Amino acid sequence: MSLTEKPEETPERLAFYDKIDKEAFTPLWAVMSSIITPEPKSACQPHIWRFENARAHLLEAGGLITAKEAERRVLILENPGLRGTSKITTSLYAGLQLVMPGEVAPAHRHSQSALRFVLDGSGAHTAVNGERTEMQYGDFVITPPWAWHDHGNTTDEPMIWLDGLDIPIVTHFDASFAEGMDADEQPITRQTGDSLARFGANMLPVDYRQEKLASPIFNYSYARSREALEKMKAQQEWDPCHGLKMRYVNPVDGGYAMPTIAPFLQLLPKGFKTAAYRSTDATVHVPVEGRGRTSIAGETFEWGPRDIFVVPSWHHVSHEADEEAVLFSYSDRVAQEKLGLFRQDRGNN
């Protein structure tokens, strides 16, 4: 007997399994090889969603239901290997949200953390903890766990963003709480930009003590992040597996910006091809600029701006950029690192 082989199912054994099954017993030796695998073995599949296609479906949904009636007008990106579970990876959720001109997505709060990554439109807002932020293309916005949040669009064009949430993680722990607010929009008690001034200017309020795990900055603007990549790229120091890859951090402790979701921004110069890499954190990718292709366990996916593709755990991945490309991505790496589970394989790099 080994970890990977199942003992023979003799008639006597099967009869025994059947008998004890009625009393809620299961013989470990009959299931061991499927629950303790020598390598990650996931039902999660590589997949790509085309933004233009998703946008057309969302606008059609816009004619069928209001943001208010839906609470959130979202089309879930459900992994083809995980249908019926609202998951894009085993541990994470993704959806595309539409807020039409004049609409409000009402204030509520829940245990689940959310990130927004803005894909279409410009100038709609989200409010978190009494502060509003305006959202532009490529902005990465955080809703920490249990924080009141509502969205509004006072512009004259539809706004679409990607929502990334840790729903499957919270469900896994049976730790979900949620409630609505009496008002559609939360009271605004801080001026726009207050949290960025307080926490995003390489200073912290003297005597500041960290109380929450999520970053107090809630809009990491694309303009600032892109400018930083632009500066660094002149140095031409490319990581063979990642090109130039940065992680979004909580400035208070230097950790990831969110407690359960690790967000990244990465630049690939024109013509660059990354070396094969694999890791235990299944990752959702969104090209922000540029075109190229990604090979996932031997299957090739062509992409352009705003498409969304997912790389399952422990699948070899290699990106190739035809034009200078910028990719946003998120995974559960931060949670796996805290639990001592994260592994990566950089080949010989």
Ligand code: 1HN
């Ligand atoms: C949620 O609150 C939002 O606030 C988006 O925009 C997606 C999916 C499930 C549960 C809550 C939002 C969500 C969500």
